[in-house]
Amino acid sequence: MMSRDYNNIIQLINSQKDNFPLDQLFYVDKSIYELDLETFFYNQWIFVGHQSRIPNKGDYFIFSIGNESIIIIRESESQINCFYNVCRHRGSQICLETEGNSKKLVCPYHAWTYNLDGKLKNARMMYEDFDKKKWSLIKCNSKVFQGLIFLNFSNQPDDFNEFIKPLKPFIELHGLKNAKIATKKVYPTNGNWKLTLDNFHECYHCLPSHPEYCQVHSKEYIQAYGAGNNTGPESKVFNKKLDEWNNKTKELGYLTGEFSEINFSNFFRSAERTPFDDNRLSETKSGKPVSTLMGNFKNFDGGYTTIGTSPFNSLIMSNDFATTFTFIPRGPMKTDVEIMWLVDENASEGKDYNIDELIWMWNETTIADKRIIENNQNGVLSKKYKPGPLSTMEIGLKKLKNWYLNHLKKKLT
Ligand code: FES
Ligand SMILES: [Fe+2]
Known part of the structure; x- marks a missing residue:
C-alpha cells in the first residue's frame, strides 16, 4: 500500500465486518501503523x-x-x-x-x-x-x-480534567500519589499494538491460557467482567455477589460502581469495582494481602478496581498494591507491554512485601499473553488468514475495534 493512500484505507475500513476482528493489513501494514501513531497514540493522555x-x-x-x-x-x-x-x-x-x-x-x-x-x-x-x-x-x-x-503529544490536547473526571474517584481511592514503584518490567511482544490490545480486551482466552488468573478469579467474574464491565454475557451468580458486596462496601464507606463510555468520543475509558471470590483480599496466589493498605483503605474490603484510562493504559488494583500497564507500539508488529507494581510509599521490601508474591499473577499472565499474541501475529501473517466470527465473550474487543475504525475514518474523511 502506498503511504498516505487514504482512499484505500477508507475502503478497507468500510469493508470490515461487524462481529469479526480486523483484516490482516491492520495488523501488519507499515503505513497504517504510522497513521495509527498519529491518530491514536499522539492524541491520547497516556501515563x-x-x-x-x-x-x-x-x-x-x-x-x-x-x-x-x-x-x-x-x-x-x-x-x-x-x-x-x-x-x-x-x-x-x-x-x-x-x-x-x-x-x-x-x-x-x-x-x-x-x-x-x-x-x-x-x-x-x-x-x-x-x-x-x-x-x-x-x-x-x-x-x-x-x-x-x-x-x-497533540497540538490541541483534550482537556485533562474532562478526560480524568469519571475515573478520578476510582484512582484516588487507591492513594497512588503516596505510592512507590516496587518493581517494573517490560515485556517486548512481537505483535501489532491492536492485536496486543485485542487480547487484553477479551477474557475468552483466560480459561485455556491463564491458570493463574483463573485461580484468582471465579468463572462467573471471568465470563461477565474478565475484560471489563459489559464485555461478556451477564452472570446472575456474579450479579448477586456484586449486589451483596456493593451493599457491604458502601456501609464501610468505600467506593463501588462502574463507568463505561456511552457516546463515541476521543476517549476510550472504563472503570469498575468488583468483589473477589472466596474471601480473597488481594490478587495473590494465596488470596492473602501481600503488602500494607494503600490510599483511603482502613481495612480490606475484598474488592478489586480495574480501570482503563485509554487503550494504552490500564490500572488493576487490590487494596494493597496496584499493577499498571502501558502498551507502547514499537513497530507494525512490535509492542512493549510495560508493567509497574506500586505499593504504599512506607511499605518496605522484605518486611511488608515480597516482589515475587507481588508480581506473581500479572507476570505469569503477561508472559502467557506475550506467547499467545505472538502465535496470533504469526497466524495473521499467513496468506490464508481471514477474520473469523467473534464469541459472546469478545464484546470488549469489538468495542475497541469499532472505536478504532470510527476514529480512523473520522481522521481520514
Ligand atoms: S548545542 Fe545542541 S545541537 Fe548544537
Ligand atoms: Fe490474557
Whole structure:
C-alpha cells in the first residue's frame, strides 16, 4: 500500500465486518501503523511512569515513541517537567541515557546548556543580538495526576480534567500519589499494538491460557467482567455477589460502581469495582494481602478496581498494591507491554512485601499473553488468514475495534 493512500484505507475500513476482528493489513501494514501513531497514540493522555521513579532533583528518565523522545525530569520536590529531547540549536538529542541524574541539561554536540526548567543557561560564541530567553526547551503537554505522569503529544490536547473526571474517584481511592514503584518490567511482544490490545480486551482466552488468573478469579467474574464491565454475557451468580458486596462496601464507606463510555468520543475509558471470590483480599496466589493498605483503605474490603484510562493504559488494583500497564507500539508488529507494581510509599521490601508474591499473577499472565499474541501475529501473517466470527465473550474487543475504525475514518474523511 502506498503511504498516505487514504482512499484505500477508507475502503478497507468500510469493508470490515461487524462481529469479526480486523483484516490482516491492520495488523501488519507499515503505513497504517504510522497513521495509527498519529491518530491514536499522539492524541491520547497516556501515563508513562510514576513520580517515584524520579525522587530527587535532577533525576530523569526518557520516554520514547516513534520519532519522539521526551525527557521527564524533576526540577524540584513539587515540579516535574517534560521536554522534547531536541536541542534548540541544531536539534541534537540532549539526553542519550535512558535514565540518570543531571543538575543541568548539556547538549553533547556544542554544549548549549539548559536549566531543569528548560531555560537556556549558556550558549557559547553567539552573536550579540542572540536572546537566550527565546530558546528554551520545548515542553511536551504533561500532567502529574496521583503520581502518574501523563503525556499528550497533540497540538490541541483534550482537556485533562474532562478526560480524568469519571475515573478520578476510582484512582484516588487507591492513594497512588503516596505510592512507590516496587518493581517494573517490560515485556517486548512481537505483535501489532491492536492485536496486543485485542487480547487484553477479551477474557475468552483466560480459561485455556491463564491458570493463574483463573485461580484468582471465579468463572462467573471471568465470563461477565474478565475484560471489563459489559464485555461478556451477564452472570446472575456474579450479579448477586456484586449486589451483596456493593451493599457491604458502601456501609464501610468505600467506593463501588462502574463507568463505561456511552457516546463515541476521543476517549476510550472504563472503570469498575468488583468483589473477589472466596474471601480473597488481594490478587495473590494465596488470596492473602501481600503488602500494607494503600490510599483511603482502613481495612480490606475484598474488592478489586480495574480501570482503563485509554487503550494504552490500564490500572488493576487490590487494596494493597496496584499493577499498571502501558502498551507502547514499537513497530507494525512490535509492542512493549510495560508493567509497574506500586505499593504504599512506607511499605518496605522484605518486611511488608515480597516482589515475587507481588508480581506473581500479572507476570505469569503477561508472559502467557506475550506467547499467545505472538502465535496470533504469526497466524495473521499467513496468506490464508481471514477474520473469523467473534464469541459472546469478545464484546470488549469489538468495542475497541469499532472505536478504532470510527476514529480512523473520522481522521481520514
Ligand atoms: S545541537 Fe545542541 S548545542 Fe548544537
Ligand atoms: Fe490474557
